[in-house]
Amino acid sequence: MPLSAPGDEQDWLAAYDPREYPPVAVTVDVVALTLRHGTLHVLLVERGTPPHLGRLALPGGFLRAGRENLATAAARELAEETGLTELPRVHLEQLGSYGAPDRDPRMHVVSVAHLAFAPDLPDPQAGSDAAAAAWHPVDTLDPAALAFDHARILADALDRARAKLEYTPLAAAFLGPDFTIPELRAVYESVWGDPLHPGNFHRKVLSVPGFLRPTGDTTPHGSPRGGPRARRYRLGDADRLHPPLLRPAPDGG
Amino acid sequence: MPLSAPGDEQDWLAAYDPREYPPVAVTVDVVALTLRHGTLHVLLVERGTPPHLGRLALPGGFLRAGRENLATAAARELAEETGLTELPRVHLEQLGSYGAPDRDPRMHVVSVAHLAFAPDLPDPQAGSDAAAAAWHPVDTLDPAALAFDHARILADALDRARAKLEYTPLAAAFLGPDFTIPELRAVYESVWGDPLHPGNFHRKVLSVPGFLRPTGDTTPHGSPRGGPRARRYRLGDADRLHPPLLRPAPDGG
DNA sequence: CGAATAGTGTCTATAAGACAATATTAG
DNA sequence: CTAATATTGTCTTATAGACACTATTCG
Numbered sequence: 001m002p003l004s005a006p007g008d009e010q011d012w013l014a015a016y017d018p019r020e021y022p023p024v025a026v027t028v029d030v031v032a033l034t035l036r037h038g039t040l041h042v043l044l045v046e047r048g049t050p051p052h053l054g055r056l057a058l059p060g061g062f063l064r065a066g067r068e069n070l071a072t073a074a075a076r077e078l079a080e081e082t083g084l085t086e087l088p089r090v091h092l093e094q095l096g097s098y099g100a101p102d103r104d105p106r107m108h109v110v111s112v113a114h115l116a117f118a119p120d121l122p123d124p125q126a127g128s129d130a131a132a133a134a135w136h137p138v139d140t141l142d143p144a145a146l147a148f149d150h151a152r153i154l155a156d157a158l159d160r161a162r163a164k165l166e167y168t169p170l171a172a173a174f175l176g177p178d179f180t181i182p183e184l185r186a187v188y189e190s191v192w193g194d195p196l197h198p199g200n201f202h203r204k205v206l207s208v209p210g211f212l213r214p215t216g217d218t219t220p221h222g223s224p225r226g227g228p229r230a231r232r233y234r235l236g237d238a239d240r241l242h243p244p245l246l247r248p249a250p251d252g253g
Numbered sequence: 254m255p256l257s258a259p260g261d262e263q264d265w266l267a268a269y270d271p272r273e274y275p276p277v278a279v280t281v282d283v284v285a286l287t288l289r290h291g292t293l294h295v296l297l298v299e300r301g302t303p304p305h306l307g308r309l310a311l312p313g314g315f316l317r318a319g320r321e322n323l324a325t326a327a328a329r330e331l332a333e334e335t336g337l338t339e340l341p342r343v344h345l346e347q348l349g350s351y352g353a354p355d356r357d358p359r360m361h362v363v364s365v366a367h368l369a370f371a372p373d374l375p376d377p378q379a380g381s382d383a384a385a386a387a388w389h390p391v392d393t394l395d396p397a398a399l400a401f402d403h404a405r406i407l408a409d410a411l412d413r414a415r416a417k418l419e420y421t422p423l424a425a426a427f428l429g430p431d432f433t434i435p436e437l438r439a440v441y442e443s444v445w446g447d448p449l450h451p452g453n454f455h456r457k458v459l460s461v462p463g464f465l466r467p468t469g470d471t472t473p474h475g476s477p478r479g480g481p482r483a484r485r486y487r488l489g490d491a492d493r494l495h496p497p498l499l500r501p502a503p504d505g506g
Numbered sequence: 507c508g509a510a511t512a513g514t515g516t517c518t519a520t521a522a523g524a525c526a527a528t529a530t531t532a533g
Numbered sequence: 534c535t536a537a538t539a540t541t542g543t544c545t546t547a548t549a550g551a552c553a554c555t556a557t558t559c560g
Binding site: 181202203224225227228231 | 514
């Protein structure tokens with residue numbers, strides 16, 4: 001219920017003037033994930049200003065008030081930090097908002113965090129804005145190296161990513177338009193951190209209706225250490241996996 | 254990355270003054286769901302001021318800058334609109350943020366929507382703030398009667414609620430501390446809108462580890478139209494259902 | 507050739523759904 | 534008594550996971 005406030009706020013609401021209002025800033029942050037050399041990486045920038053100068057942070061910035069919606073702002077920030085004007089084949093979704101009053105020492109900042117899945121993108125060295133940005137492996141990343149509450153946001157993003165692979169075809173967002181089932185399995189193994197049984201995985205993904213559609217051709221070569229060529233697939237029309245690909249259960253519970 | 258902005262914004266950021274900044278308001282809205290007489294209801298208020306005067310809206314209001322976080326603000330708004338100072342046994346979680354520039358005609362408002370599951374609460378007539386609030390059945394609600402983009406928010410909330418029942422024990426949040434398996438089944442049937450097989454449901458919920466814990470006693474009476482007394486249960490310690498209770502598949506795939 | 511891998515077959519334990527059966531209670 | 538309901542039992546079918554096997558390709 002925007003701008004309708006209860007009780008004692010209602011009077012001055014009628015004659016609303018934003019300049020009298022205690023300020024809240026809205027920013028948009030992006031947890032951009034990609035796979036490089038088979039391991040999961042996240043895009044981080046090194047902060048050039050205080051607070052947390054020199055520490056790593058998620059790419060992000062202010063919402064341009066009155067001019068863009070949240071998803072647009074997230075895509076814009078991601079494009080600026082990667083130096084890519086085009087971001088083809090990148091999945092972008094909202095993750096959640098973080099609004100603790102003290103999460104930024106300067107003022108109350110509400111950050112709307114987003115989650116991006118991208119195929120292997122080039123190193124963000126080109127643009128000037130992207131100079132401080134780089135891909136970092138998530139498994140060797142020290143959470144204490146992150147500024148603000150970005151370690152928490154990253155942790156939430158990884159939880160969400162792992163869950164999304166179970167019941168959506170989004171694993172393919174880490175790959176090109178065509179891909180093989182072993183490549184798809186590598187995505188699941190990297191994000192979930194568990195090795196999967198090749199044969200069972202193969203049969204299972206093929207059994208999900210609408211997940212994969214064969215292109216008819218195969219890879220030109222076998223895998224680096226031998227083996228036959230793999231068939232190539234494209235995404236089907238399903239936007240949910242029925243039945244889902246469940247992770248190996250977290251032990252006893 | 255709060256307050257770290259790329260390129261041309263970086264200069265004036267150092268000498269940041271919120272009064273020079275294009276204003277964005279942050280509100281918190283709540284989609285509060287409860288079960289009354291076996292049907293799902295949502296808490297709505299009738300707007301007393303333009304825009305959308307007289308139309309129905311989700312309860313909500315401004316985030317108190319610098320003084321509260323998002324979840325606290327949502328709980329406060331819900332308490333104010335229901336007239337209840339205590340909100341025991343209410344599950345509250347963040348749903349998502351809505352920030353299209355034109356969603357409120359007065360200014361750019363980012364609303365952080367929340368989702369609440371509550372046991373059958375009294376009608377919100379008591380407090381003055383809650384005068385215009387009432388529970389509305391969701392299945393007979395005309396989406397066009399809702400102000401702003403609240404129909405979309407409500408639809409997203411229902412999607413989330415239906416999905417959450419599959420893999421979390423949150424159905425119990427609609428019930429008291431003790432409940433019977435038929436009562437729990439009624440929650441699933443109301444939220445999913447499908448009748449479930451009593452026998453199979455019974456066995457299935459009991460088979461999920463950590464979901465239900467028997468209290469040892471039973472209901473004092475049978476159900477209104479006959480039948481034996483039902484055993485009472487309390488929630489177990491699981492916060493996820495493994496394996497999940499999957500909905501009947503949406504037809505062909 | 508030897509090793510690694512894509513893809514298929516087979517078997518078993520488990521789970522889901524249809525249905526039946528029994529016991530208990532309301533009216 | 535009759536109807537409705539809680540709970541348990543049984544059976545069939547689908548699925549997950551373990552494992553084996555074949556064919557293909559790299560070095």
